[in-house]
Amino acid sequence: MGAANSREPGQAEAGSAPSKMSSNCPVAEDPAALTEGSCPLPAKYRSPHVYNVYNQKVEPNTAQASPLLQSLLASGKLDPRNNMPLEPNQRPWPGQEKHISTERLVSTIPKGGTASTWVYPSPQMFYNALKRKGKGDDVTEDDMDSVILAHNSMNELTWRKVQQWEALHPETQSEATLLRFCGRPDNLSPLAWMSSWLGGSLPFDRHDWYVDRNGQEVRYVIDFYFDEEKAGSSDAFKLRVRPALDTVESGLDRMRMNIYRKCAQWGIPCPLTGAPSRHGDASPQQQQQHSGTPASA
Structure with a gap:
């Protein structure tokens, strides 16, 4: 998420996810009835659509989808929460000169529809994602441990701030979970636009997080700011988290x-x-x- 996701933690896929998941989920309220290839989500969380990491609805097996995406959708190898492969690429990037860790850390952020939490991308996954998106020219293998540390910390801080808002609803606060999220770096939020118009700095990233509040989907808007003058300190990053006015x-x-x-x-x-x-x-x-x-x- 920005620092909080290179559109990859989300990439956080749940480590306990089944090896196959279908976008056309069969109804199975009894967890014991779930089988290989069936959807682990309770029926109330299911949608006939699959979302990609930019929160766009993806229709499986259509001419609009790329051949690779069609293949992944047809094989059931995508996580319908973020449309990312269930088996992420942990191989070294072509031309990579040094080893990068493939260890993935478990977050404290509960993953909607499951009994588990989101899992952060490894430094190698993050590095591959940056290279794939053409954003890794100024990033070296030696940088990745600190990049991942900042990335994970930003996600944890974001969730704590979401929980502050959810505390306004104490009857459901302990049950709030993160359903999905998307990065929107090119879409200024109204607050960010107004702040910059009044002379404030622009955020370096924006995310929308979709939280399940006891069956109600609540969208949160997160703007990420970086203060160059405080670079290297814990005060360098600033987050603005609030529920969208939906x-x-x-x-x-x-x-x-x-x-x-x-x-x-x-x-x-x-x-x-x-x-x-x-x-x-x-x-x-x-x-x-x-x-x-x-x-x-």
Whole structure:
């Protein structure tokens, strides 16, 4: 995701995914009834469409699909969550001079419709993706460990910020999962456009994350910023995460969150609940004071 995905963590495929998955999923509510080649997703999560990494609907076996894509779709080797191969390319890139790790780390981000979490791409997968997309000219084999570290950290931070918003819905917060995501680096969000028009910097990437909230699909917009003056420090990256204004509920959530954040910053009780604010970007000290949890926890 930007730093958070080279359109590849997503690439995060679940390590426990079946060896075959079909875009035409049979209905199987009983997990014990699932067989090789059947879809592991509960019926309520299924869609007749397959999405690619740019969130475009892909119709299997059509003239619009490339021969390679048609072959992968026909063979059932694509993950319908992100339209990426279930067996990723871990081979060295042609001309690669040094070994790059193929180890994949497991994220803390729950993968919708499964009991597992998303799995991050390995440094080798990430390197291959950059080369394949013509973006790796200034990246060397020695850079990949630090690139992956930044990539994974950005994803984890993004999910924590999504959870802050989901805390506005405590009845379903613990059940929220990430269904799919897409990179949209060439599409400025309204907030990013307005911010840049007022003199702010442009984000280096944008992602849309689709979260399952107890059966309700909620789209989140994430803008990624990088401060060159703070390069090398943990403050160099900045994220703006918020639910997209697709529904009235998301608009109300934005209003509520702004109120909670201001109250947390000012150290005053929330005028909506009368309780100390525990939502949003309160400082670690404020969070410790309100929750009794050590700031380093």
